[in-house]
Amino acid sequence: MKILVCVSKTPETTARIAFTNGNTEFDSSGVQFIMNPYDEWYALVRAIELQEAHGGTVTIINVGPAENDTVIRKGLAIGADEAVRVDVSPRSALYVAKQIAEYAREQQFDIIFAGKETIDHNGSEVGAMVAEYLDMPFISFATTLSLEGERATISREIEGGEEVQEVNLPFVVSAAKGMAEQRIPNMRGIMMAKKKPLNVIPPVPFEDLAVATSYTLPPAKTAVKLVSPDNMDELVRLLHEEAKVI
Amino acid sequence: MVLVLVETQKGKFRKPAFELVTYGYQTAQVLGTECAALVLGTAEGAEELGKYGASKVYHVQDSSLDTMDSQVYAAVASQAASQLGAKVVVINHSSTGKSLLGRLAVRLNAGSVAGVNGLPVLEGGVFKVKKPAFSGKAISEYEVTSDAKVLSLMGNSFQPKVVGGPVAVEKLDIDVPAGRVVSREMKRVEGVTPLPEAELVVSGGRGLKGPENWGILEDLAEAIGATTACSRPVADADWRPHHEHVGQTGIAIRPNLYIAIGISGAIQHLAGVNNSQTIVVINKDPEAPFFKAADYGVVGDLFEVVPRLTEALRKFKAEQAG
Ligand SMILES: Cc1cc2nc3c(=O)[nH]c(=O)nc-3n(C[C@H](O)[C@H](O)[C@H](O)COP(=O)(O)OP(=O)(O)OC[C@H]3O[C@@H](n4cnc5c(N)ncnc54)[C@H](O)[C@@H]3O)c2cc1C
Ligand SMILES: Nc1ncnc2c1ncn2[C@@H]1O[C@H](COP(=O)(O)O)[C@@H](O)[C@H]1O
Numbered sequence: 358m359k360i361l362v363c364v365s366k367t368p369e370t371t372a373r374i375a376f377t378n379g380n381t382e383f384d385s386s387g388v389q390f391i392m393n394p395y396d397e398w399y400a401l402v403r404a405i406e407l408q409e410a411h412g413g414t415v416t417i418i419n420v421g422p423a424e425n426d427t428v429i430r431k432g433l434a435i436g437a438d439e440a441v442r443v444d445v446s447p448r449s450a451l452y453v454a455k456q457i458a459e460y461a462r463e464q465q466f467d468i469i470f471a472g473k474e475t476i477d478h479n480g481s482e483v484g485a486m487v488a489e490y491l492d493m494p495f496i497s498f499a500t501t502l503s504l505e506g507e508r509a510t511i512s513r514e515i516e517g518g519e520e521v522q523e524v525n526l527p528f529v530v531s532a533a534k535g536m537a538e539q540r541i542p543n544m545r546g547i548m549m550a551k552k553k554p555l556n557v558i559p560p561v562p563f564e565d566l567a568v569a570t571s572y573t574l575p576p577a578k579t580a581v582k583l584v585s586p587d588n589m590d591e592l593v594r595l596l597h598e599e600a601k602v603i
Numbered sequence: 604m605v606l607v608l609v610e611t612q613k614g615k616f617r618k619p620a621f622e623l624v625t626y627g628y629q630t631a632q633v634l635g636t637e638c639a640a641l642v643l644g645t646a647e648g649a650e651e652l653g654k655y656g657a658s659k660v661y662h663v664q665d666s667s668l669d670t671m672d673s674q675v676y677a678a679v680a681s682q683a684a685s686q687l688g689a690k691v692v693v694i695n696h697s698s699t700g701k702s703l704l705g706r707l708a709v710r711l712n713a714g715s716v717a718g719v720n721g722l723p724v725l726e727g728g729v730f731k732v733k734k735p736a737f738s739g740k741a742i743s744e745y746e747v748t749s750d751a752k753v754l755s756l757m758g759n760s761f762q763p764k765v766v767g768g769p770v771a772v773e774k775l776d777i778d779v780p781a782g783r784v785v786s787r788e789m790k791r792v793e794g795v796t797p798l799p800e801a802e803l804v805v806s807g808g809r810g811l812k813g814p815e816n817w818g819i820l821e822d823l824a825e826a827i828g829a830t831t832a833c834s835r836p837v838a839d840a841d842w843r844p845h846h847e848h849v850g851q852t853g854i855a856i857r858p859n860l861y862i863a864i865g866i867s868g869a870i871q872h873l874a875g876v877n878n879s880q881t882i883v884v885i886n887k888d889p890e891a892p893f894f895k896a897a898d899y900g901v902v903g904d905l906f907e908v909v910p911r912l913t914e915a916l917r918k919f920k921a922e923q924a925g
Contacts, residue, residue: 370871371870374741450715451705476737479717480717489706495674497673498698510787514854516697516791516797518792518846520786520788520789520790521787522786522787525783566715566747566748567745567752569745570746571743571744573742574740574742575741581884581894581900583902586901586904589911589915592901593915600880600881600899602802602860
């Protein structure tokens with residue numbers, strides 16, 4: 358079985374968010390970058406588990422510049438067999454999806470994993486786009502995935518509950534919490550990762566159609582109003598008269 | 604034309620559907636055009652969408668549409684958009700909408716913006732629209748340069764507004780392809796508003812000590828008709844079901860009122876709730892970081908404070924009713 362896992366690089370979850378160049382660019386000074394948690398903890402680990410159970414290979418793909426290699430190597434250290442990096446700094450989800458789809462079209466993967474969303478862009482877009490480019494079914498926000506022969510049973514998060522779906526290989530799936538347990542790379546994995554192939558390929562030409570051009574920070578919160586624990590009537594009054602939420 | 608792709612649940616329209624039509628209507632006004640609604644599959648009362656500003660409702664009925672297969676939905680919606688000459692397609696930023704947005708972008712060769720929370724503007728002819736990003740810690744503004752555009756609307760960011768009356772529903776003749784995904788089971792908690800749609804949310808953290816103590820939190824939720832949520836360690840420990848987990852790795856919500864009980868306010872938790880309109884924090888530790896993100900705070904033992912708040916709210920509700 359051939360599995361592709363799409364991995365992206367995001368600022369670490371506690372990073373200070375600030376912008377530079379007249380608020381047109383993310384200010385990365387002093388920010389640590391990580392593999393997007395959904396991609397690492399859930400998509401990649403489940404892909405490796407499937408490979409361990411059913412054989413085959415796990416390839417990771419990232420669309421990004423050379424500095425992303427550290428994140429890619431971590432994916433190899435966790436257990437992916439090989440990696441591909443499309444050498445470009447992407448500016449839109451559609452652009453990323455186009456690059457991934459062009460690579461995947463040739464390779465005939467059985468399963469393509471994405472994460473539920475990137476924690477910086479919060480789009481949840483790339484997986485569906487890759488699926489559409491490749492004319493493949495797409496199941497979003499999967500919390501479990503089991504495979505019997507060609508047929509997969511997948512539970513997915515829906516508003517206030519879950520849905521269980523079935524689909525045949527090949528398909529694209531986006532992974533949410535529950536899919537797998539985080540794996541910490543061990544020394545052997547880190548050593549082996551250095552020898553695993555990381556192929557760098559050029560992008561295919563593609564025009565961006567929607568691009569984030571400026572950023573703002575939300576207005577600062579005004580100081581908290583403390584209410585005495587003995588006076589809950591006052592809190593109710595504030596919620597009703599001042600905040601007007603009840 | 605602005606085409607809004609409206610979701611139903613078990614054939615019925617819910618609040619997000621009306622939010623979406625309101626957004627579509629106002630977007631159409633910005634662009635100087637009309638808003639039409641597209642309804643897929645079984646639906647009751649589609650003519651009512653006219654009240655929120657749809658000048659027309661189009662309906663496609665086919666048994667293939669009873670399962671949410673993004674491939675089928677996207678094929679039908681994109682054909683409808685092309686047939687009707689819609690330049691902007693808007694959907695909810697829901698589990699269904701998120702599965703479709705990217706597919707529609709590809710099919711319609713459209714620039715997409717996921718999770719918008721404001722109306723678009725035309726600046727010197729350029730289409731611009733904003734959305735929260737960096738898990739609620741910033742707002743991005745997008746420029747969409749393609750002729751066709753697809754947007755998904757963040758829940759609870761536009762309140763439904765009645766601007767007219769019911770309109771005619773027209774059947775659209777569209778080839779519905781067979782789906783490849785089979786839906787085996789839908790497990791949904793009945794009778795409560797799902798978290799992403801909830802206006803009032805009562806949420807508990809590790810401070811509650813164990814699942815057996817959730818009764819006090821449920822009483823509070825019941826007093827005001829709120830939906831319950833929890834922090835991640837609470838879901839991880841199976842004190843509460845996973846779909847209640849809010850935050851960076853759970854779901855992001857933006858209710859009118861978020862009451863956080865025994866939650867410290869870690870940055871990953873805040874990422875999922877910091878867009879709430881009003882935040883109340885109940886915590887015994889005055890240094891808890893959550894107080895910095897709160898509008899109202901109560902420093903005290905939750906086991907004493909929460910039942911008192913529930914009582915005060917019941918009294919308030921009774922006075923309002925009487
Ligand atoms: C990458 C990453 C992603 C994460 N994603 C999420 C996420 O999506 N959502 C999430 O919630 N967390 C997430 N976390 C975890 C997060 O960092 C915190 O660990 C978690 O939010 C803490 O949960 P808590 O506030 O319930 O528990 P604690 O931090 O243990 O806080 C309990 C609070 O209860 C108070 N308390 C105790 N007893 C009482 C009492 N009797 N009365 C009043 N108050 C009391 C304490 O003062 C304390 O402030 C993530 C972490 C990482 C690293
Ligand atoms: N630059 C990228 N390279 C590879 N995969 C990506 C990239 N950006 C996003 N993805 C994948 O698409 C998923 C959803 O991203 P998004 O649409 O940005 O929320 C991520 O979880 C990744 O799996």
